[in-house]
Amino acid sequence: MKAGNPPTDHGGSMPTIDILLPGFAIDTDQGYPAFCGVFLVRGPDAAGRHRNILVDAAHVGRRPFLWNALAAHGLDAEDIDTVVLTHAHWDHVQNIDLFPQATLVLHPDERRYAHTPHANDWATPAWTGLLLEQLPVREVTDGEEIIPGVDVIGLPGHSPGSIGVVVQTERGRATITGDALHFAYVALTKRNPLVFWDADQAARSIERVLTVSDVVYPGHDRPFRLTSDAGIDYLEPFALTLTGLRPDTLGLRFADASSRPLWVMPGVKEQSKLYEKNADDIQRRINRVPKVVRPVPREAGPEKG
């Protein structure tokens, strides 16, 4: 399918959300698989042109799976015209170079911070800014419209410029939250388990998501609604196949996720000062990044959907 052609499965005028890659709440004691949700939002822009908007891009370990998911939706990478980043953490941004036709949409604080991240911020390597500047950038803040019915909501705290995307769908207001709300259970605990910027801001952002949303698409979990008795009603089944392990593999253990501790990055106070101090130099940092991304024809990846 070429950009501009309406997809056969999208005839209405309300925008739609499809899950391209599901988010997972899986961890290990040897590293983070860090599989975030990747979403396709489709609908007409103000001029009536069909738009294919990707929200978050995942890390390199999901690249062939992302190609296949796009193909399963009748799309090539070139058909994506907009890539929204909920934030600049490694597991959400690394595949943006697949979309050379797209404009990158993110919050100005997130963009700027990514050029001088704190040394303790293990989710934002020093080279993150070099990666972000590979696409043309549109900076957006709370309340801005991406297309009609698709709006930015400011959700800072997990990171300096975390945003969500609120989509007016046929089943109500759906918010793609990024890691302002990683997991469904966070809607009950109301504390962000992984704070790289400001824990109080992060708690207010969770409240805000819950206030505005009929349906929540979390950063690392399945979409859900809250039931009237404060239960979690998942809208999609869990599905995952592990290769190279069996339940009885010697040395394999399973741990309860409810033990996930709350973590606040050491140095968050000095971090905001560092950010202010570096602000004057940001435009120079942005300007000097060489552009290495350019469109090239591509054949299929190793996985077949």
Added chain:
Amino acid sequence: MKAGNPPTDHGGSMPTIDILLPGFAIDTDQGYPAFCGVFLVRGPDAAGRHRNILVDAAHVGRRPFLWNALAAHGLDAEDIDTVVLTHAHWDHVQNIDLFPQATLVLHPDERRYAHTPHANDWATPAWTGLLLEQLPVREVTDGEEIIPGVDVIGLPGHSPGSIGVVVQTERGRATITGDALHFAYVALTKRNPLVFWDADQAARSIERVLTVSDVVYPGHDRPFRLTSDAGIDYLEPFALTLTGLRPDTLGLRFADASSRPLWVMPGVKEQSKLYEKNADDIQRRINRVPKVVRPVPREAGPEKG
């Protein structure tokens, strides 16, 4: 511990290998966790000075675990003076920015290729070259010595400039192979399951590893010896804890790893031509990369070893 002081656990003159992060052969149908082995090679250089050499750096999802593993060995990131990359794939290189005091050691073909990777090469994003140039680079080829008893072995095929590190240890010649040999079973099948450059070269590289090695440290598996009856004798136990899953989680399936197919990247033929074509422009590409890595004090990460 400061660089230059001999570690208390290393008194001999032969170099040693420690596993900082174990490699795992785990995959999923939703993405690659891609946990490669990260190794610490220690020994005196030709001038008798103690050296701390990291072989491969893993991806960002293992960053806090790498900090902790270094600490468990009495080291800070600043104590690492050399980072050898077996190759430039995403899951081996992303944490090099943690080591601002280190020289990056890799093969010239790997370095050059990483500046203009093929569009089908999902393991080498277009921005890989920007990342590699963040440390001073020493290019090495087959047979070069890193320190006495620690030598480079050329193992191309999986990627253009894959190398291994052969270490003369007290238990014999040990080869850290990178993904020239991902998994122990490859020592029996003698075919690389994931070829991004040249399948025949990759097969010869496997033979070469087996010829020179008493012990093999694979890219994504535990160290092993081959037994006299062509069996695999692992030298370390398997140990992994999964959080957020249980063996009976609804929708969770386990698949046999023996079904891992052989894959050769579509476009490997045109790829070498592309590489030749871009060769003249490489120095310009290298020179224009801005340096964004600089030493900053750091406190502890979220995980405690």
